Amino acid sequence: MQVFDAIRTMLAVREYQDRPIPDGVVARILEAARLTGSARNRQGWDFVVVRDRATLRQLGALASTGKYIADAPLAIAVVVPENTTGYMDGSRAAQDMMLAAWAEGVGSNVVTSGNTPEIKELLGVPRERMILMLIPFGYPAGKVGAGRKNRKRLDEIAHAERFGQPFGG
Template sequence: MEVFEAIQTLLAVREYKDQAIPRESVTRILEAGRLTGSSRNRQDWAFIAVTERATLRRLGELASTGPYIAQAALAIAVVVPESPVGYIDGARAVQDMMLAAWEMGIGSNWVGNVNTPAIKELLNVPSERMILTIVPFGYPTRKLGKGIKQRKALAEVAHQERFGQPYTG
């Protein structure tokens, strides 16, 4: 899959087959995050790969916006410094991991609002760090259409030279 095709077709997946993700694929997803660029090359992130069924179930219970984590084969918690640069670098790594997974037929979705004391304790995250997101990964339960996205037209979001001037290409 070409990079642009992955971007064009990547969809949020919240329903997963009961199928393990091969270790090599998990490593490749983590490598995609590790290889992402970061501010001043600090690479100030940590990725916690969770595959134990009991921990995935507990994360699903604790994540108010992501109960479907419980059905995933893998969840990766992204831990960063609590700062704008930490948020940006972590988000960049997440996008690369999601695209790498998608290329392998593995779906995912960003789960927010997970920097809670209970989740930090469960994953042994130091108090001075924050959990930016938990991303569940798994094989989609249904075939997803390629490129079926509801997005604004380019003319609505792209500007030429200055805000408010239509992009002309």
């Protein structure tokens, strides 16, 4: 899949088939994170890979905006230092993982309610670090609407040279 096609078609996937993700695909998702550029190339991130069914169920029970993690075959916790660089680096790695997964037919979504003491304890994340997001992954249970997205028009968000000047293309 071409990069732009992956961006064009990827949507949030919250329902998953009861089907494991092959180890090779998991490895590729993590490799996408590892290869992502970070501020000053510090790579101050960690990724906790969860495939244990009981742990996934617990994550679903604990993450207030990600109950559906309980039914995913895989979730990856993106762990960063709690600062702007951490947020930016972690978000870039997350998007690369999600696009790499999508190119393999694997859907995912961002869950941002993972930085609780209970979830940090469950995953053994050090107190001083932050779970920036939990990303459940899985083969989509339903048909994902090929590229139909509810987004603002480009002329609402793109500006030519100066803010407020319409971008004509």
